[in-house]
Amino acid sequence: MRFMMIVKGTSDSxxxxxxxxxxxxxxxxxxxxxxxxxVLVAADGLHPTSSAIRISYPEAGGKPKITDGPFTEAKEIIAGFTMIEVKSKEEALEWALRMPDPHGFGQGQIELRQIFDMSDLTQDPGMLAKEHALRERLEGPRRT
Incomplete structure (x- = not known):
């Protein structure tokens, strides 16, 4: 099971x-x-939204809208992430609770979310085989 620990942004970040x-x-x-x-898959911090670009789709089938940052919804901003692969939600929570306060000023907030596996989205054997082959090529062998 893969989980992402999403580090929420603050006014300082x-x-x-x-x-x-x-x-x-x-x-x-x-x-x-x-x-x-x-269990570590990836971990990185993100630059502030002042250097970000948001692409949105305001109309179904319409052209995408491009908006340059900064973005003001500070509660929704992601400052960084850590992705892990573990055996259970409980193990993911244990690891998340061990993460240091991500901003160091008592403002840190971490959101723990499970990542969809392809088998959650489809049971098509061909699509599942393609996804498995792609993951093997990208990730190599992992802890089971």
Whole structure:
């Protein structure tokens, strides 16, 4: 089961305030623990929305609308993420609870969400085989 720990943005992350050296070191230690356990898939922080582009589809079948950042919905902004592959929701929660406060100022908020597997979306054997082959090529062998 794959899960994403979504780190919510704050006014500081949107202002481009960089994390302290202590927080960077704590996050690096946490990511090393995840990697050593064989559950880390990816982990990265994101630049503020001031350098982002939003593509929306206001009309079904219509042309996409392009909007340059910054975006003001601070509660909806994602500042970073960690993706893990674990055996259960409980294990994912255990790992999420071990993550240091992602902003270091008591403002951190993490949203834990399960990622759809292709088998959640279709039972078509051909599509499932293609998805499996693609994942094998991209990810290589993982912990089972």
């Amino acid at each position: 949107e202002a481009g305030v960089m994390p302290s050296e202590e927080l960077v070191a704590a996050m690096q230690r946490y990511n090393e623990e995840l990697a050593k356990a064989g």
